[in-house]
Amino acid sequence: xxxxxxxxxxxxxxxxxxxxxxGQTVTDGTLFESPGGKGLNQAVASAxxxxxxxxxxxxxxxxxxxxLLDFLKQESKKNKNFQHTLIVSKGKTGCAFITVRxxxxxxxxxxxxxxxxxxNKSKVYQELKRSKFDSILLQCELEExxxxxCIHFSRKNGKRVFLNTxxxxxxxxxxxxxxxxxxxxxxxxxxxxxxxxxxxDTSHIARYLADxxxxxxxxxxxxxxxxxxNKKEFFHMPAFSVRSVDTxxxxxxxxxxxxxxxxxxxxxxxxxxxxxxxxxxSTTKKGAFSSIPYIxxxxxxxxxxxxxxxxxxxxx
Numbered sequence: 001x002x003x004x005x006x007x008x009x010x011x012x013x014x015x016x017x018x019x020x021x022x023g024q025t026v027t028d029g030t031l032f033e034s035p036g037g038k039g040l041n042q043a044v045a046s047a048x049x050x051x052x053x054x055x056x057x058x059x060x061x062x063x064x065x066x067x068l069l070d071f072l073k074q075e076s077k078k079n080k081n082f083q084h085t086l087i088v089s090k091g092k093t094g095c096a097f098i099t100v101r102x103x104x105x106x107x108x109x110x111x112x113x114x115x116x117x118x119x120n121k122s123k124v125y126q127e128l129k130r131s132k133f134d135s136i137l138l139q140c141e142l143e144e145x146x147x148x149x150c151i152h153f154s155r156k157n158g159k160r161v162f163l164n165t166x167x168x169x170x171x172x173x174x175x176x177x178x179x180x181x182x183x184x185x186x187x188x189x190x191x192x193x194x195x196x197x198x199x200x201d202t203s204h205i206a207r208y209l210a211d212x213x214x215x216x217x218x219x220x221x222x223x224x225x226x227x228x229x230n231k232k233e234f235f236h237m238p239a240f241s242v243r244s245v246d247t248x249x250x251x252x253x254x255x256x257x258x259x260x261x262x263x264x265x266x267x268x269x270x271x272x273x274x275x276x277x278x279x280x281x282s283t284t285k286k287g288a289f290s291s292i293p294y295i296x297x298x299x300x301x302x303x304x305x306x307x308x309x310x311x312x313x314x315x316x
Contacts, residue, residue, distance in 0.1 A: 001052040002263055003133040004256075005124060005150050006039015007116040007141035008057035008086070009094040010064045011288060013248065015102050029099075035071045035289045036096050037116070038139040038166060041249055044075060045256020045278065046137065047082035048294045051263055054083040056127050058119035060093040065115075068093065071289075079294075085127055089118040098248055105244040105283055113141065121146055128153050135160040135263045137255065138179075144171040151178045160215075162259045165192065166251060180215035181262065183255050189219050202227065203313065206234070216268065220254060220279075225308065228272055237272050238308035240280040240301075249288025254279035256292070269310060276308075277301050 014029035043055035055072075059065035065088065072084045094114040100107045119142060128136075128150065136154045138147050138161070147163075154161050155178060163179035165172045168188040173195040176182050184192065189205045192198075198208055202219055206229035209217035216230030225238040257278040261271035277298050285291035293301075 001054060001131070001133045002043075002046045002135045002137060002259060003054050003056065003128065003131055004039055004043035004046065004137045005056045005128075005142070005146070006042065006137075006139050007037035007094060007113070008035070008040040008055075008059060008068060009037035009096045009111065009114075009116070010068060011036035011096045011098055013098040013100060013246075013287060015100050015246075015286070017102055019099060019101060019108060032286055034287045035068055036249075037094060038141050038164070038252055041252035041288050041292065042137055042139065042164065042256040042259070043084075044082065044289060045253045045292045046260045047079050047256075048292055049257045049260035049274070049278065049298075050081065050295045051260040052081050052083075053260075054085065054131060054133065056085050056087070056124060058087040058089050058115040060091045060115040061088055062091075062093055064093040064095065087120055087123050089115045089120070091115060091118065100246050100248060100286075102245070105247045107246070107248050109248070111141075116141055117143065119143075119146055121149055125149060125153065133159060135162060135259060137162040137164070137259045139164045139255075140167055140169045140172060144169070144175075148175055151175060160263065162255070162262075164251075164255045168192070170195065176209070177212040179213055181218065181258075182209060182213050183218045183220070183258065185220045185251060186222070210234070215262075218258065218272070220251060226254075226272060226276060227313065228268060229313075230268075233268060234313040235269065236311045236313055237269075237276055238311075240277060240305055240308060242280045242284050244283035246286045246291065247283050249291050250279040250282045252288060253282040253292050257298070273302070273307065273310075274298060277305070
């Protein structure tokens with residue numbers, strides 16, 4: 001089983017023809033509401049990919065928490081792979097406010113973390129102790145001490161650790177090397193390189209990380225695909241060609257699918273192909289949570305699409 005300890009938010013997404021300038025109001029936006037948070041999204045992606053997955057997160061004691069709980073109960077009924085444990089904290093539940101440009105799916109996001117900032121470390125620890133899991137998937141929307149505790153607990157107990165460095169935080173430089181696999185986008189890779197005083201070239205960063213992270217480093221490049229590097233492999237996976245309407249959640253679909261397929265014993269290249277397909281499909285739909293594809297949809301997509309040719313890269 002995969003455990004995902006991470007954020008849970010309620011997403012308010014507005015689709016607009018153009019982003020407003022500073023001090024400007026753009027009217028005629030269309031509102032879309034759904035569950036969200038990188039932790040929840042990646043847990044749902046892992047479960048929809050076919051892995052038994054348990055999500056652990058924190059909500060407030062408000063009406064939004066009740067709305068999220070209803071969504072999670074519905075997801076558990078539709079997908080028996082998905083389990084959840086919500087820790088309740090006094091105060092507001094996390095919310096995300098997302099603006100999406102309709103013509104290309106680009107987005108701007110502001111998050112009010114709410115209860116995600118107040119998740120109780122001892123309660124998370126107890127959940128980890130009582131859960132039988134093989135892998136853990138973490139992100140950076142929780143506080144450093146929670147993420148670090150989850151990493152150390154998992155390593156001590158022989159569990160595989162996946163760390164998605166989104167959104168990038170300064171403390172990532174102190175923990176990334178403890179993971180078995182790190183997954184990041186270009187901006188996060190550049191930010192980490194700056195903190196480590198490295199050359200900002202993406203390939204250089206990937207090679208550097210390959211020497212520090214036991215399983216390897218995966219850097220997503222948006223429309224240019226992704227590169228993976230470890231001590232044995234270094235390759236580029238081009239992106240699938242799709243018409244994007246909303247890129248929110250694409251990275252979460254990618255991470256959840258990658259962790260799921262690695263955890264089930266697939267090769268790294270196979271896992272990257274499935275993850276890339278899932279990420280591509282998610283950009284063709286609105287919303288984050290609602291755009292995460294089920295495995296049957298990914299299998300149909302791969303059957304009917306031309307798979308980009310993976311290119312081996314030089315390790316030197």
